[in-house]
Amino acid sequence: MAGIFVYSEDAALAGQLLTPALELKRALGQPVAVLAPDPASAAALAALGPDRVLVLEGASGSPEALAPALAALLAQEEAQVVLVGATLRGKHLAAHVAAVLGAGLASDARALAPAEGGLGVQRILYGGLAVSDEVLAFPAVATIQAGTSPAPAPSAAEVAIEPVQVQADARIRVHRVEKAAAGGVDIAASRRLVAVGRGFRTREDLDLASSLAGALHADLACTRGIAEDEHWLPIERYIGISGRTVKPDLYVAAGLSGQVQHMVGCRESRVIVAVNSDERAPIFEAADYGIVGDLYQVLPLLTAALAK
Amino acid sequence: MPNILVCFKWVLDEQDIKVRPADLSLDSSRAKGKISDFDRNAIEAAVGLVEAQGGRVDALTFGGPSVKNALKDVLSRGADRVLWIADPLAETADAFVTAHVLAAAIRQHGPYDLVLCGEGSSDAFNQQLPVRLAALLDQPCLSFAQTLELQGDRARATRKLGDSVEEAEAGLPAVASVLGEMNKPRIPTLKQVLGAAKKPQIEVPLAALGLEAGLLRPRSTRLGVRGFVMNRRNIIFKEPDAAANVARLAASLASEGLC
Ligand SMILES: Cc1cc2nc3c(=O)[nH]c(=O)nc-3n(C[C@H](O)[C@H](O)[C@H](O)COP(=O)(O)OP(=O)(O)OC[C@H]3O[C@@H](n4cnc5c(N)ncnc54)[C@H](O)[C@@H]3O)c2cc1C
Ligand SMILES: Nc1ncnc2c1ncn2[C@@H]1O[C@H](COP(=O)(O)O)[C@@H](O)[C@H]1O
Numbered sequence: 257m258a259g260i261f262v263y264s265e266d267a268a269l270a271g272q273l274l275t276p277a278l279e280l281k282r283a284l285g286q287p288v289a290v291l292a293p294d295p296a297s298a299a300a301l302a303a304l305g306p307d308r309v310l311v312l313e314g315a316s317g318s319p320e321a322l323a324p325a326l327a328a329l330l331a332q333e334e335a336q337v338v339l340v341g342a343t344l345r346g347k348h349l350a351a352h353v354a355a356v357l358g359a360g361l362a363s364d365a366r367a368l369a370p371a372e373g374g375l376g377v378q379r380i381l382y383g384g385l386a387v388s389d390e391v392l393a394f395p396a397v398a399t400i401q402a403g404t405s406p407a408p409a410p411s412a413a414e415v416a417i418e419p420v421q422v423q424a425d426a427r428i429r430v431h432r433v434e435k436a437a438a439g440g441v442d443i444a445a446s447r448r449l450v451a452v453g454r455g456f457r458t459r460e461d462l463d464l465a466s467s468l469a470g471a472l473h474a475d476l477a478c479t480r481g482i483a484e485d486e487h488w489l490p491i492e493r494y495i496g497i498s499g500r501t502v503k504p505d506l507y508v509a510a511g512l513s514g515q516v517q518h519m520v521g522c523r524e525s526r527v528i529v530a531v532n533s534d535e536r537a538p539i540f541e542a543a544d545y546g547i548v549g550d551l552y553q554v555l556p557l558l559t560a561a562l563a564k
Numbered sequence: 565m566p567n568i569l570v571c572f573k574w575v576l577d578e579q580d581i582k583v584r585p586a587d588l589s590l591d592s593s594r595a596k597g598k599i600s601d602f603d604r605n606a607i608e609a610a611v612g613l614v615e616a617q618g619g620r621v622d623a624l625t626f627g628g629p630s631v632k633n634a635l636k637d638v639l640s641r642g643a644d645r646v647l648w649i650a651d652p653l654a655e656t657a658d659a660f661v662t663a664h665v666l667a668a669a670i671r672q673h674g675p676y677d678l679v680l681c682g683e684g685s686s687d688a689f690n691q692q693l694p695v696r697l698a699a700l701l702d703q704p705c706l707s708f709a710q711t712l713e714l715q716g717d718r719a720r721a722t723r724k725l726g727d728s729v730e731e732a733e734a735g736l737p738a739v740a741s742v743l744g745e746m747n748k749p750r751i752p753t754l755k756q757v758l759g760a761a762k763k764p765q766i767e768v769p770l771a772a773l774g775l776e777a778g779l780l781r782p783r784s785t786r787l788g789v790r791g792f793v794m795n796r797r798n799i800i801f802k803e804p805d806a807a808a809n810v811a812r813l814a815a816s817l818a819s820e821g822l823c
Contacts, residue, residue, distance in 0.1 A: 318730075320707070327699075344691075344725045348707045351659075351695035360660055360783030363690045381789060382578040382687055386590055389787040396783075427704035431731040448822070472823065484724075484745045491726060497689060506822050516578060519794075527820050528796060529813065535802060542794045545816050547809045548802035557810040562823050 258334050260288045262306070263326065263349070264341025265319040267297035271407035273339045273400055274304045276368045278408055280337055281307075283370040289333075291326065291420075293319070298417050305411035310420045317424035318433075319345040323352035325422035331357055335395055337375060339368075342399035354397040362390060365398035383497055384520025401501065403444055436491055441475050443493060448474035448506040451495060451522070454481055455511020455532065455551055459488045464555040465510055471562040477502065477522075479512050495521035511551045514539025531555065566619035566714055566736075568610045569676040570643065571666055571697070572603035574627045574634040575687040583791025590791050597633050602682030604641065604749035606742040609712055610680050611642030611750075617714065620644045622673070626665050628654045639760035640752035646763070647673055651770040658784040659688075663696035665780075668773040670701060673766075678719060679739045683708055691741075698739035706732055706740040 260277045264270040270290060277288045287307035292298035298311040310329075315322050330338055330353055338357075340350040342364050354361035365377040375396040381388050392398070443449060450469040456462055462476070469476055476489060483494035495502060496518040507525035511532065512518065519542050522528070530539040530546035531554050540546045547554050580595035599607070610621045623643040625631050631650050638646050647669060657665070670676060679701075681694035698705035706712070709721035710729075720733045724743060752760075770780075799816065801809035817823045 323695075343727075344708050347691050348695050348705070351692035352699050352705075354660070354692065355663065355696040355699035358660065358783070360658055361690070361692055362784065363692060380689070382576075382581060383689065384792065385578050385581055385583065386789050386791045388789045390784050391787060392784045425704070427734055428706070429733045431733065433728050433730045435728050436726075480744075484743070491724075498684070506817075506820075520792075523792075523794065527817075527822060529817070530800075535800075540798065540800055542796060544797040544799065545813055546798075546800040547806075547813055548800060549806050549809060553806050554810060557807055558813065561810050561814040562817075 258336050259286050259308075260284065260337040260339070261291060261330060261333070261335045262288065262339045263291040264343070264346055265293050266341050266343060266402070267292075267300055268407070269341035269343070269402045270297065270301055271304050272402065272405050273341060274301070274306060275405035275408050276400065277337075277339055278305055280368065280370065280375070284336065286336055295417070302415045302417060303410045304408050305413065306415060309415050309417045311417055312422045313419045315422045315424050318430065320348040320352070321424040321428060322422055323349040324356075324425050327353045327356035329420060329422070337395070338397045340397065340399045342401045347399050350397050350399045357395050357397065359395045359397050360392035361397040361399070362392055363399050364401055366400075366404060368398060380497065380520060383515070383517035384523075385516050403501065443475055443477050444500060444502055446475040446502070447504050448472050449477045449502060449504050449522075450474045450508045450510065451477040451479070451512060452482055452489075452510055453479040453512025456482070459486070461552070462488060464551065464559075468508065468510075468555050468559045468562075471559045472506065472508070474506065474508070479518050497521065509539050509543070510555060512539060513537050514542050531558075565617065566613065566677040567622075567675070568613060568619060568678045568680065569622045569624055569670065569674070570603070570606050570610045570680045571624050571693070572607060572634070572638060572682070573600040573685045573687075574598075574625055574631045575600045575685060578686065583793055585793055588790040588793065590789060597630055598686075599634060599637055600682055600686045602684060602686070602742060602744045605744050605746050606680040606682045607638065607641045607643060608747045608749040609742050612747065613712070613714055622647060622676070624666060624669055625649070626651075626654055626657070626662055626669075628652060635765045636757070636760050639763045639765075640757045641750065642756070644763060645766060647766045647768050649768045649770055649773075653770060653780060656782055656786070658782040659690050659692050659696060660783045661780055663693055663700055664775055665770065665773065666693070667697055667700040668775050669768055670697075672773065673768070675737060677736045678714065679703075679737075681739065681741045683741045683743050694739050694741035701737075701739065704734040704738050706734055706738060708743055709740045710743050710746055712740055712742070712746065
C-alpha cells in the first residue's frame with residue numbers, strides 16, 4: 257500500500273509527471289504507479305520507469321466522470337502523493353480526489369520536493385505577482401502543467417500492466433463534445449511571437465499583426481479576451497495564468513495592457529517589446545523595448561522596416 | 565422557483581499590491597478589497613437566472629474580518645441576502661478548510677437548488693473549490709461553464725475545457741463554476757446601492773457550524789511569499805515621430821540578433 261500515483265488523460269503529460277514522481281520516489285522510498293486511461297498509453301508509460309501501471313477499464317467518458325472511481329481507488333491504495341496533469345479536466349478530477357482523500361491540493365504546482373512534514377511545492381499567487389512556498393501534509397495532491405519537466409528517459413525494466421475496473425459518474429450527461437480544431441502551430445515551441453490584445457478594434461485589423469509576424473518569422477499569440485471573448489484566435493493561442501506559458505526569444509506585445517495575469521505566461525521571454533498608445537500601460541515596465549504610439553501607425557512602419 | 569446560492573471571495577485587488585524590491589516582500593498597505601473577478605460573473609449569472617424565471621439568490625462568503633466590506637457590494641449586485649462568516653482562521657485556511665466551512669454553512673442555511681462559484685479566485689486561483697464543495701455535498705459539478713440554463717429540475721451548461729467544448733446536463737441540486745466570459749457583470753445603479761442597505765446580512769459564526777477541529781486544520785501551509793519583480797531594460801521610444809521610433813526599435817532588434 258501507499259505510493260506515488262500519476263494520472264493524466266494526456267499521455268505525453270502523464271509521461272512528464274513521471275519525472276517529479278520518480279524524484280519523489282528516491283526521497284520517500286515509495287513505489288510509483290501510473291493510472292493509464294487506455295492500453296496504448298499504458299504500454300508507452302510502462303517504458304518510462306514506473307513500478308506499476310494500472311490501466312483503467314470499463315470506463316468511457318471524460319476524466320472528470322472517472323473522479324469518484326479514481327478517488328475510491330486511491331483511498332483504497334492509501335496513496336501518499338497524487339500528481340495529475342493540469343488540464344482543466346485534470347484539475348476537476350484532482351479537486352474531487354483531494355476532497356475525498358481529505359487532502360491538500362496544489363494547483364499548477366512547481367518545484368515539488370520532499371519537505372518537513374510533507375510535500376513542498378511552489379505556486380503562483382495574485383495572478384503572477386508573487387510566488388508562494390507551501391507544504392502539503394500527506395496524502396498530498398498536485399496538478400502540474402504540461403512542459404514543467406521533460407519526460408524521463410526510457411527504462412529497460414519490465415512492468416506488468418494491471419487492469420482495474422472503473423465506473424464513470426453517471427450524474428452528468430454529456431450531449432455533445434466538440435474538439436477545438438487544432439490550430440496547427442504549437443506556440444510553446446515558437447521562438448518568436450507577436451501577441452495581440454484589445455487595442456485591435458476588429459478581427460480584420462489582426463492582419464497588421466500577421467504582417468509583422470510574417471516579417472519577423474513569428475507566430476501570433478493573444479490575451480484571454482481576444483480568444484475567449486472575441487474568438488478572433490484559437491484558445492490555444494492565449495497566454496497567461498489561465499492560458500499558455502511560453503518562453504520565446506522575442507515577444508512583441510501590441511495593443512495589450514500587460515496585466516500580471518497575462519505577463520505571468522510570457523515574462524521569461526528573452527526580449528519583450530511593447531507597442532501601446534498609453535505610456536502608463538503596465539506593459540512598458542515589463543518590456544525591454546517599447547514604442548509609445550498607435551499600433552495602427554506603428555505596426556505597418558515596423559513591418560516595412562523589418563522587411564528591408 | 566430556484567433557490568440559488570453564490571459563493572464569493574473578498575480578495576485584495578492585486579493591482580494595488582506592490583513588491584518591495586529590497587526583500588521581495590509584498591506591500592498590501594494600499595490595496596483595497598474587491599469581490600473576486602469571476603465571482604462577479606457568478607453573481608450576475610445567478611441574478612440573471614432569477615430575473616428570467618423567478619426564485620431567489622443568497623450569497624455566501626468566508627473571510628477575515630474585512631469581509632464585512634463586501635456585503636453592501638454583493639447586495640447591490642442583486643443578491644437578496646448575504647451570509648457571511650468572518651473569522652481570523654480564514655487567513656490561513658486552505659481549500660480543504662474553506663470547502664468544509666462553506667459546505668457546513670450550505671447544509672445549515674440551505675437547501676439550494678444550485679450553488680454557483682467563480683472558475684477560480686483572483687488571489688489563489690486554485691480552481692478547486694467548486695468541485696470540492698460538490699464532492700462534500702455529494703452533488704454533481706458542472707465546472708467551467710460558459711453558459712448555464714435551468715430547465716425544471718435540471719441544469720444545462722456549455723463547458724469550456726481548453727481543447728474541447730461540451731454540452732452537459734445534471735440534475736439539481738448541483739454546483740457549477742462560471743467562466744469570466746459568461747456575462748458582463750452589471751455596475752450597480754444608485755437605486756440598487758440604496759436598496760442594498762435594506763437587505764438582510766446574516767452573520768454565521770464559525771463556531772455555530774459545528775465543525776470538528778480536524779476539518780479546520782489546513783492540509784496546506786504557506787511558508788513564505790515572494791513578489792516577482794520584472795527586471796527589464798525599459799528602453800522606451802516615445803518621440804512624436806513614429807518613423808524615428810520604429811527605426812530605433814528596428815536597430816535595437818538588430819543588435820539583439822532578432823532581425
Ligand atoms: C483570475 C484571472 C485570470 C486571468 N487570466 C488571464 C490570462 O490567462 N491571460 C490573459 O491575457 N488575461 C487574463 N486575465 C485578464 C487580465 O487581467 C487582463 O484583463 C487582460 O489580459 C487584458 O487584455 P488586453 O491587454 O487585451 O486588454 P486591455 O487591458 O483592455 O488592454 C488594451 C491595451 O491596448 C492599448 N491600446 C488601445 N488602442 C491602442 C492603439 N490604437 N494602439 C496601441 N495600443 C492601444 C490600451 O492602451 C491598453 O493598454 C485574467 C484575469 C483574472 C482576474
Ligand atoms: N473564502 C471563500 N468564500 C466564498 N467562496 C469562495 C471562497 N474561496 C473560494 N470561493 C469560491 O470558489 C471559487 C474558486 O476558488 P478557488 O478554488 O480558490 O480558485 C471562487 O471563485 C469562489 O466562487
